[in-house]
Amino acid sequence: MTYDQLIYNALLLTMEPGSHPWYQGYVAIQGGKIAAVGQAEGLKNLPAATELWNAGGNIVMPGLINCHCHGAMTLFRGLADDLPLEQWLHGHIFPAEGRWVDFDFSCAGTRLAAAELLRGGVTTVADAYFCAAGARQAFQESGLRAVVAQGVIDFPAPGVPEPSDNVKVARDFIDLGRNSNSGLITSTLFCHSPYTCSAATLQQAKAVTMEHHLPFFIHLAETRQEVEQSLRQTGLSPVAYLDSLGLLDEKTVAVHVVWVDETDQNLLAARQVKVCHCPESNLKLASGIAPVAALLSKGVTLGLGTDGAASNNNLDLWGEMNLAAKLHKVAGLDPTVLPARQVVAIATLGGARVLGLEAVTGSLTQGKEADLIVVDLHQPHLTPLYDPYSHLVYAAGAGDVRDVMVQGRWLLQDRQLMTLDWEDIKEQTSRWSQKIKS
Amino acid sequence: MTYDQLIYNALLLTMEPGSHPWYQGYVAIQGGKIAAVGQAEGLKNLPAATELWNAGGNIVMPGLINCHCHGAMTLFRGLADDLPLEQWLHGHIFPAEGRWVDFDFSCAGTRLAAAELLRGGVTTVADAYFCAAGARQAFQESGLRAVVAQGVIDFPAPGVPEPSDNVKVARDFIDLGRNSNSGLITSTLFCHSPYTCSAATLQQAKAVTMEHHLPFFIHLAETRQEVEQSLRQTGLSPVAYLDSLGLLDEKTVAVHVVWVDETDQNLLAARQVKVCHCPESNLKLASGIAPVAALLSKGVTLGLGTDGAASNNNLDLWGEMNLAAKLHKVAGLDPTVLPARQVVAIATLGGARVLGLEAVTGSLTQGKEADLIVVDLHQPHLTPLYDPYSHLVYAAGAGDVRDVMVQGRWLLQDRQLMTLDWEDIKEQTSRWSQKIKS
Numbered sequence: 001m002t003y004d005q006l007i008y009n010a011l012l013l014t015m016e017p018g019s020h021p022w023y024q025g026y027v028a029i030q031g032g033k034i035a036a037v038g039q040a041e042g043l044k045n046l047p048a049a050t051e052l053w054n055a056g057g058n059i060v061m062p063g064l065i066n067c068h069c070h071g072a073m074t075l076f077r078g079l080a081d082d083l084p085l086e087q088w089l090h091g092h093i094f095p096a097e098g099r100w101v102d103f104d105f106s107c108a109g110t111r112l113a114a115a116e117l118l119r120g121g122v123t124t125v126a127d128a129y130f131c132a133a134g135a136r137q138a139f140q141e142s143g144l145r146a147v148v149a150q151g152v153i154d155f156p157a158p159g160v161p162e163p164s165d166n167v168k169v170a171r172d173f174i175d176l177g178r179n180s181n182s183g184l185i186t187s188t189l190f191c192h193s194p195y196t197c198s199a200a201t202l203q204q205a206k207a208v209t210m211e212h213h214l215p216f217f218i219h220l221a222e223t224r225q226e227v228e229q230s231l232r233q234t235g236l237s238p239v240a241y242l243d244s245l246g247l248l249d250e251k252t253v254a255v256h257v258v259w260v261d262e263t264d265q266n267l268l269a270a271r272q273v274k275v276c277h278c279p280e281s282n283l284k285l286a287s288g289i290a291p292v293a294a295l296l297s298k299g300v301t302l303g304l305g306t307d308g309a310a311s312n313n314n315l316d317l318w319g320e321m322n323l324a325a326k327l328h329k330v331a332g333l334d335p336t337v338l339p340a341r342q343v344v345a346i347a348t349l350g351g352a353r354v355l356g357l358e359a360v361t362g363s364l365t366q367g368k369e370a371d372l373i374v375v376d377l378h379q380p381h382l383t384p385l386y387d388p389y390s391h392l393v394y395a396a397g398a399g400d401v402r403d404v405m406v407q408g409r410w411l412l413q414d415r416q417l418m419t420l421d422w423e424d425i426k427e428q429t430s431r432w433s434q435k436i437k438s
Numbered sequence: 439m440t441y442d443q444l445i446y447n448a449l450l451l452t453m454e455p456g457s458h459p460w461y462q463g464y465v466a467i468q469g470g471k472i473a474a475v476g477q478a479e480g481l482k483n484l485p486a487a488t489e490l491w492n493a494g495g496n497i498v499m500p501g502l503i504n505c506h507c508h509g510a511m512t513l514f515r516g517l518a519d520d521l522p523l524e525q526w527l528h529g530h531i532f533p534a535e536g537r538w539v540d541f542d543f544s545c546a547g548t549r550l551a552a553a554e555l556l557r558g559g560v561t562t563v564a565d566a567y568f569c570a571a572g573a574r575q576a577f578q579e580s581g582l583r584a585v586v587a588q589g590v591i592d593f594p595a596p597g598v599p600e601p602s603d604n605v606k607v608a609r610d611f612i613d614l615g616r617n618s619n620s621g622l623i624t625s626t627l628f629c630h631s632p633y634t635c636s637a638a639t640l641q642q643a644k645a646v647t648m649e650h651h652l653p654f655f656i657h658l659a660e661t662r663q664e665v666e667q668s669l670r671q672t673g674l675s676p677v678a679y680l681d682s683l684g685l686l687d688e689k690t691v692a693v694h695v696v697w698v699d700e701t702d703q704n705l706l707a708a709r710q711v712k713v714c715h716c717p718e719s720n721l722k723l724a725s726g727i728a729p730v731a732a733l734l735s736k737g738v739t740l741g742l743g744t745d746g747a748a749s750n751n752n753l754d755l756w757g758e759m760n761l762a763a764k765l766h767k768v769a770g771l772d773p774t775v776l777p778a779r780q781v782v783a784i785a786t787l788g789g790a791r792v793l794g795l796e797a798v799t800g801s802l803t804q805g806k807e808a809d810l811i812v813v814d815l816h817q818p819h820l821t822p823l824y825d826p827y828s829h830l831v832y833a834a835g836a837g838d839v840r841d842v843m844v845q846g847r848w849l850l851q852d853r854q855l856m857t858l859d860w861e862d863i864k865e866q867t868s869r870w871s872q873k874i875k876s
Contacts, residue, residue, distance in 0.1 A: 077821075078828035082777035116818035224771075283764035284832070286773040313832035314819045322757065323764075326721035333662075335724040339520035380554035381752045381836070383515075383864060384871030390516035394722070394751035398819070399837025426821060433822030 003028040003035050005370075005408065006049030010060035011377070011388055012037065014364040015348045021388055027060060029370045032408035037364050059375040059388055061344075062363050063123025063404060064317040065351025067276040068217075068255045068305025070129045071113030071138070072106045075432050077309040085223070085285060093310055097130070100436060101158035106134025108428045114142035115420050116315045118412045120398035123371035123405075124362075126253070126276075126305070126355055128190035128217055130158040132173055136185060143411045143419045145371060147355050148177070149190035149217050152205050154197050167204045174212065184407060186355075190217035194238045195226055199245055206247050215253050215274075215356055218242070221264070222256035223287050239264035248273050253354055255305065256281075257295070258288040265291065269298040274354040277346075279323045281307035292328045293337050303354035304347050316398040321347050325393045340393040374403040441466040441473050443808075443846065444487030448498035449815070449826055450475065452802040453786045459826055465498060467808045470846035475802050497813040497826055499782075500801050501561025501842060502755040503789025505714040506655075506693045506743025508567045509551030509576070510544045513870050515747040523661070523723060531748055535568070538874060539596035544572025546866045552580035553858050554753045556850045558836035561809040561843075562800075564691070564714075564743070564793055566628035566655055568596040570611055574623060581849045581857045583809060585793050586615070587628035587655050590643050592635050605642045612650065622845060624793075628655035632676045633664055637683055644685050653691050653712075653794055656680070659702070660694035661725050677702035686711050691792055693743065694719075695733070696726040703729065707736040712792040715784075717761045719745035730766050731775050741792035742785050754836040759785050763831045778827040812841040 005028070012025025014037055022039035028047045029035060040046050080092035106129060117125055124145040127135050132150040139146035150173040151157060152166045160169050170189035177187025191197045191205050202218075209216040221227060221238045230238045239260055242248055248271035255276045260268065268275065277290055296302060304320045306312055325343045329335050352362025361371045375396060377383075382391050382400065404412035411419050443466070450463025452475055460477035466485045467473060478484050518530035544567060555563055562583040565573050570588040577584035588611040589595060590604045598607050608627035615625025629635045629643050640656075647654040659665060659676045668676045677698055680686055686709035693714045698706065706713065715728055734740060742758045744750055763781045767773050790800025799809045813834060815821075820829050820838065842850035849857050 074818075075822065077833065078824045081825070081828050081832065082774055084774060088773070112818060112821060119818055280764060283768040284773065286767040286771050286775075288771065289768060309833075313828065316819065316835070319757075319760070319835075323761070326718060326761075329724040330721040330727060333724050333726065335526070335722065336520055336522060337724075378864070380512075380550060380557055380860070380863070381754065383550060384513065384867050384874075386516045386871070386875065387519070390519050390751065394519065395515065395747075397754070397757075397835045397837055399835055422818070425818070426816070429822050433824070436822075437824065 001047070003030050003047055003049040005029040005051045005053065006047060007053045007055055007060055008046050009057055010055035011057060012039065012364070013059060013061040013344070013388060015062050015345055016363045016365050025060065027364055027370070027372065029408045032369055034364055034366055034368050034370050036366060055374055058377050058402065059392070060372055061375065062348040062361065063371045063373045063406065064121050064347050065303060065355065065362060066117065066122045066125045066306055066315065066317050067253065067303035067351050067354045068278055068307055069113065069125050069127045069315060070308030071125070071127045071135055072101065072109030072129050073308035073310045074112045074116065074315070075105065075109040075429065075436065077313050079310065079436065081313070096436060097158055101130055103131050103134040103159070105432065106131035107138050108432055110135040110138035111141065111420060111425050112429050113309070113315055114138055114144055115417055115422060115425055117144065118142065118404050118417060118420070119401060119415060120316050120318065121373040121375070121401035121404060122315070122317060123373065124351065124355065124357065126217070130160065133176070136177060136187065140185060141419065143184070143406055143409055145184045145361060145406055147186040147188060147215060149188045150174070151190050151192060152197060152201060153192040154201055167201060167208060170205065171208050174208065174214070178212070186214065188214035188216070193219040193226070194241055195229060202242070202247055203245055209251065213251065215251050216247070217253045217255060220254040220257055221259045224259050227259045237261070237264050239267055243267055243271065250274070251356065256287065256290065258282055258290045260291065262294070265294055265298055268295070269300050274301050274303070276303050276305040276354060277324060278305045278307040278320070279327050280320055281311045283323070285311050289327060289331050292324065293332055301350065301353045302346050303351035317347055318397050321393050340387070340389040343393045344389050370408040371406050373401055373405070376400050376402040439485065441468050441485055441487040443467040443489040443491065444485060445491045445493055445498055446484050447495055448493035449495060450477065450802070451497060451499040451782070451826060453500050453783055454801045454803050463498065465802055465808070465810065467846045470807055472802055472804055472806050472808050474804060493812055496815050496840065497830070498810055499813065500786040500799065501809045501811045501844065502559050502785050503741060503793065503800060504555065504560045504563040504744055504753065504755050505691065505741035505789050505792045506716055506745055507551065507563050507565045507753060508746030509563070509565045509573055510539065510547030510567050511746035511748045512550045512554065512753070513543065513547040513867065513874065515751050517748065517874065519751070534874060535596060539568055541569050541572040541597070543870065544569035545576050546870055548573040548576035549579065549858060549863050550867050551747070551753055552576055552582055553855055553860060553863055555582065556580065556842050556855060556858070557839060557853060558754050558756065559811040559813070559839035559842060560753070560755060561811065562789065562793065562795065564655065568598065571614070574615060574625060578623060579857065581622070581844055581847055583622045583799060583844055585624040585626060585653060587626045588612070589628050589630060590635060590639060591630040592639055605639060605646060608643065609646050612646065612652070616650070624652065626652040626654070631657040631664070632679055633667060640680070640685055641683055647689065651689065653689050654685070655691045655693060658692040658695055659697045662697050665697045675699070675702050677705055681705055681709065688712070689794065694725065694728065696720055696728045698729065703732055703736055706733070707738050712739050712741070714741050714743045714792060715762060716743045716745040716758070717765050718758055719749045721761070723749055727765060727769050730762065731770055739788060739791045740784050741789035755785055756834055756836050759831050778825070778831040781831045782827050808846040809844050811839055811843070814838050814840040
């Protein structure tokens with residue numbers, strides 16, 4: 001058997017449950033899938049392959065999975081910060097979105113996002129925004145694996161001037177996506193929140209995703225104000241309210257989940273709702289600290305997300321890993337909470353489970369697609385090496401990702417983008433930012 | 439007038455109070471000092487200089503100032519994480535220190551630290567450890583500006599087997615440093631904490647620093663346990679206890695300062711004590727969240743520190759800036775706390791004031807020494823650009839530092855170390871880590 005590709009001389013972290021690091025690891029790839037993983041020293045003991053890639057003793061691991069992103073908002077990166085939430089949203093972000101977001105904006109902004117995601121070692125991203133067809137096109141060009149969700153909200157929105165069309169627009173987006181499916185892109189929808197979508201909108205949207213067994217995304221219990229408003233208006237917490245509408249099941253991905261009491265937590269666990277944790281966004285917007293240790297102890301499946309670049313301000317999942325590991329230690333005054341390996345698992349296989357893609361990606365094992373990254377260890381801040389998981393969470397950064405492969409195809413090599421044209425992206429971004437500034 | 443060097447085509451952030459970004463900025467350097475700063479377009483409108491450096495439109499700003507570091511502990515990076523504090527300290531860190539730390543360890547570990555600090559854009563570091571002569575040698579080789587402090591503790595320590603010698607050893611270290619002063623290195627001492635040094639030791643140590651007008655460093659009010667123990671044993675909080683010993687003044691740098699009530703905060707402000715905030719260490723060790731917004735509102739001068747690589751696990755001040763900006767927003771549920779520019783000021787001029795070096799470094803203005811960095815903006819995650827301060831705090835990372843200059847000398851160019859031999863550091867580190875692992 002001669003494989004298509006063999007990556008060898010790797011410090012291999014498969015992230016399969018119970019696995020141990022392999023210090024002379026290899027990954028053999030055939031037809032975009034992982035055909036074999038193992039460890040062996042010396043070329044003559046390795047499987048044969050047409051293309052050989054020497055990992056140089058660096059870490060080879062599953063790519064990171066970003067479970068919540070508004071990629072196009074990279075074009076608003078740093079436009080407004082450090083403001084009260086209302087002023088930030090209504091004085092800056094909503095007006096800028098209303099004025100500028102269309103298909104071209106979404107495509108240009110998502111191309112920029114894809115460039116950043118790739119250089120940060122992300123191989124799968126769940127993106128949610130308006131004019132999502134533009135985002136879908138950009139992700140297709142990039143070669144990334146993406147779950148692209150069309151935004152649904154009961155206000156006039158970019159591309160959906162008439163709110164009553166919102167679910168129909170999302171359904172059309174999904175239908176078109178199903179016909180053009182490359183195997184890398186899943187098209188679905190995202191309801192903005194329980195307080196910006198009516199009960200009817202939420203239920204109609206959920207019905208569309210159920211019909212095609214798609215993930216259903218929603219921002220949930222992000223701020224204390226949201227909970228207070230929900231209690232006033234429905235007599236229920238946001239979580240209990242969604243449950244009363246029949247919206248909570250194993251295909252629902254609840255994003256943020258900051259203000260949830262124990263009853264809410266138990267309900268999320270019982271319904272097998274997936275949770276996307278966005279710690280940097282929660283801190284920057286002063287939303288609060290999500291009770292992650294409690295959710296995990298109840299068996300909730302958790303992934304990490306960056307949120308959009310207007311509230312973070314990058315798409316760097318290494319920062320989210322680092323912060324998640326530390327934040328929940330201090331929140332519980334317990335340094336044993338969220339140890340490094342668990343955090344890496346959350347950012348890889350955890351994310352795949354959140355998105356319903358665990359049969360396809362999230363760990364390096366025979367039969368899954370070859371979505372992997374190489375992390376350059378030969379740098380002062382990653383020296384010496386006692387524990388690779390510790391380095392990934394507590395010392396490494398997005399700039400340490402050397403190579404990225406999705407479905408057996410190199411999308412980043414030696415930090416150079418292989419599918420996207422960075423000079424063109426820079427020029428397009430400059431055009432957009434000149435307009436936005438003016 | 440022809441200057442030695444001219445850095446031009448810079449997005450210049452001088453960090454002088456009240457200054458604005460200059461988008462065609464330049465810095466002229468003469469004899470290691472800043473001779474002029476300004477803005478002008480086109481080479482013919484610029485001052486003449488022997489050496490011309492095109493900053494390529496990138497950010498040129500003062501180097502970052504790391505106010506608390508145990509550089510040699512890089513050799514323990516990732517050796518033990520995610521453990522209860524007692525087990526981490528007494529089961530891992532103290533035994534490893536007892537077994538391995540000597541002059542050679544301190545020198546080798548600090549060389550590795552210096553390499554990381556330079557690649558992360560630090561131009562001044564305050565380092566505190568045992569066998570500090572080794573650290574001083576390494577910093578001298580690196581060309582960094584450093585305040586090197588010999589550790590003082592009332593237990594047998596590396597290099598000081600007899601605790602009653604501790605202040606004498608520190609005094610000798612300081613005396614030797616004064617004779618070999620290159621202008622870049624300040625030698626002083628660091629008392630480990632109020633609970634590991636007797637009143638007599640603390641007062642003798644402070645007297646040594648006062649004699650030579652040197653900064654006096656001490657870990658203070660880091661954990662709740664420390665405060666409870668202090669109240670039990672002295673009837674006073676750690677801050678009030680140090681004040682009762684006459685130790686609090688404008689040359690005292692209190693590190694951590696997590697568990698301080700309003701009375702403590704007022705006392706620190708009244709005595710003009712400088713505070714070094716180490717948010718990543720405080721989170722990873724689950725110490726707590728320092729009341730930084732309150733301290734700042736009382737006029738306390740604040741700098742940032744990384745702490746050692748055993749409790750962080752890198753020496754990346756960008757991560758500290760990012761976390762500080764976000765953490766205190768969520769702590770107060772107020773997104774306007776610690777806006778980006780204020781955080782950059784804390785990490786530069788603030789740090790210089792903490793170390794008593796504000797006449798020498800911390801901002802780019804005529805007469806100060808030329809300690810500066812170039813931050814590479816031409817990357818996806820720093821594109822587009824609306825606000826440079828926002829990018830530095832919320833989007834940039836250590837890997838974005840392209841060049842570093844201290845006292846007019848390039849120590850890093852295009853991410854290559856100019857003064858330190860990375861291959862040799864790697865080899866020495868590997869030798870140490872093999873021994874430590876065994």
